[in-house]
Amino acid sequence: MAQSPAGSVADVTAAIDQASAAFPDWRAVPPAERVQYLFKLKALLEEHFDEIARITVTENGKTLGEARGELRRGIENVEVACGIPTLMQGYNLEDVARGIDESMFRQPLGVAAVITPFNFPSMIPLWFLPYAIACGNTLVLKPSERVPFSMVRVFELIEQTGLPKGVVNLVNGGKTAVDALLDHPAVQAVSFVGSTPVAKYIYARASANGKRVQCQGGAKNHVVIMPDADPETTTQIVGDSAYGCAGQRCLAVSVAVTVGDARRWFPKSISEMAASLKVGPGLEDGVQMGPVITPASRDRIESLIAKGASEGASVAIEGRDRKVAGFEKGHFVGPTVLDGVSAASELAETEIFGPVLSLIHAADIDDAMAIIARNSYGNAASIFTSSGAAARKFRNQIPTGNVGVNIGVAAPMAYFPFSGWKGSFFGVLHAQGRDAVEFYTGEKVVIERWPKEWSRRF
Ligand code: NAD
Numbered sequence: 347m348a349q350s351p352a353g354s355v356a357d358v359t360a361a362i363d364q365a366s367a368a369f370p371d372w373r374a375v376p377p378a379e380r381v382q383y384l385f386k387l388k389a390l391l392e393e394h395f396d397e398i399a400r401i402t403v404t405e406n407g408k409t410l411g412e413a414r415g416e417l418r419r420g421i422e423n424v425e426v427a428c429g430i431p432t433l434m435q436g437y438n439l440e441d442v443a444r445g446i447d448e449s450m451f452r453q454p455l456g457v458a459a460v461i462t463p464f465n466f467p468s469m470i471p472l473w474f475l476p477y478a479i480a481c482g483n484t485l486v487l488k489p490s491e492r493v494p495f496s497m498v499r500v501f502e503l504i505e506q507t508g509l510p511k512g513v514v515n516l517v518n519g520g521k522t523a524v525d526a527l528l529d530h531p532a533v534q535a536v537s538f539v540g541s542t543p544v545a546k547y548i549y550a551r552a553s554a555n556g557k558r559v560q561c562q563g564g565a566k567n568h569v570v571i572m573p574d575a576d577p578e579t580t581t582q583i584v585g586d587s588a589y590g591c592a593g594q595r596c597l598a599v600s601v602a603v604t605v606g607d608a609r610r611w612f613p614k615s616i617s618e619m620a621a622s623l624k625v626g627p628g629l630e631d632g633v634q635m636g637p638v639i640t641p642a643s644r645d646r647i648e649s650l651i652a653k654g655a656s657e658g659a660s661v662a663i664e665g666r667d668r669k670v671a672g673f674e675k676g677h678f679v680g681p682t683v684l685d686g687v688s689a690a691s692e693l694a695e696t697e698i699f700g701p702v703l704s705l706i707h708a709a710d711i712d713d714a715m716a717i718i719a720r721n722s723y724g725n726a727a728s729i730f731t732s733s734g735a736a737a738r739k740f741r742n743q744i745p746t747g748n749v750g751v752n753i754g755v756a757a758p759m760a761y762f763p764f765s766g767w768k769g770s771f772f773g774v775l776h777a778q779g780r781d782a783v784e785f786y787t788g789e790k791v792v793i794e795r796w797p798k799e800w801s802r803r804f
Pocket residue numbers: 461462463464465488489490491519520521524525539540541542544545547562563564565595596697699725764766770
């Protein structure tokens with residue numbers, strides 16, 4: 347498609363130096379003035395909406411509808427960050443002791459580093475960038491080396507807003523560039539989204555270097571299908587969740603747990619839906635699912651399907667060896683249904699990150715919830731039911747950070763935290779909304795005494 351540099355240590359250092367140099371002036375710009383650049387960015391992103399979505403399709407492989415959807419969610423974060431003059435306010439109290447007042451101010455930290463994955467090239471950087479700079483920080487972004495181009499275009503638009511030079515900086519590359527960010531003393535905060543092993547590594551290394559860190563990791567999301575769920579809408583929504591973005595979503599449903607009699611209808615209806623999906627290139631009209639990101643990813647997904655079969659599951663809908671006419675070299679995997687996966691199998695624990703839905707059958711809701719609770723990830727879980735009591739129990743007790751009730755992709759809006767738990771998140775404060783504002787600011791508490799007698803002269 348194009349060439350993108352693999353950032354060296356020197357490139358990263360130069361970017362951090364730029365960000366450090368820009369920080370003193372940028373933090374002094376009043377918040378209400380800082381967000382004017384974000385209002386301009388929002389307008390430019392709207393103006394170039396389809397152009398950016400098309401770049402995302404060509405570099406990532408998802409469909410145009412999916413690329414538009416992610417950019418919309420990204421822009422929503424720009425909109426929320428425009429509220430910084432309110433969101434960044436501290437609080438205060440007069441007379442904490444006689445004649446003594448106490449205030450808490452939020453102040454920017456300095457240079458923030460953001461490291462993002464391949465699956466949402468435009469949205470995930472925007473989970474962080476708008477909040478970091480609106481709070482008065484400067485930033486170095488390193489997108490996934492597999493999808494560098496969406497952000498190149500967004501940064502060109504940022505340049506058009508007139509944002510002072512050095513406030514945001516883009517570097518590309520892989521581990522070398524990441525390590526340079528983690529080790530540089532000027533970087534104060536690190537935000538990461540990607541797989542769990544890399545999240546753990548980055549959390550440990552950046553924390554050891556004294557930085558503030560938030561790391562979102564991988565996922566294995568379950569949906570519980572109760573016997574009283576509406577078959578038609580449940581099938582549609584669960585299918586969209588499992589196969590949308592070719593299953594390469596950290597909130598994609600990966601395992602459907604049917605409870606009791608749901609087993610009678612769900613495997614058949616989801617298999618029919620999976621088989622009906624049109625697979626092909628993302629820019630083609632009517633295509634519902636694109637390829638996966640790399641040949642290595644396709645091979646990995648196909649080997650996990652084989653593993654499921656060898657562990658005793660039946661391949662109800664086969665996605666391996668999928669060929670799309672005219673795109674024979676494309677790395678397509680067809681929608682796959684693995685029925686009768688054992689809850690104790692290795693596959694039931696492994697993040698597949700492809701268009702594969704495993705079906706596990708449970709006797710009752712307690713069984714189903716126990717299967718989810720045993721999983722090492724905690725990104726999201728959903729229940730489909732028409733029973734308020736079942737929904738309430740699920741919401742109250744399920745150990746995941748995002749929960750859906752009759753929702754397939756429980757993706758928090760920009761003004762709520764993107765709240766993974768367990769092996770899906772390392773840190774305290776999450777991405778988006780108020781959490782992002784807290785993450786990108788330090789709290790400064792000021793205690794003041796102004797005795798009357800000192801003012802006598804005036
Ligand atoms: P990845 O972990 O391979 O890469 C993510 C980023 O880390 C990239 O920028 C990459 O260059 C860098 N990186 C990769 N290996 C590294 C290493 N050894 N040392 C330092 N940096 C390294 O993830 P990916 O394949 O791009 O994305 C898919 C993963 O991201 C899945 O596991 C998915 O669940 C997860 N994800 C999670 C969320 C969430 O919100 N929790 C959102 C999207 C994706």
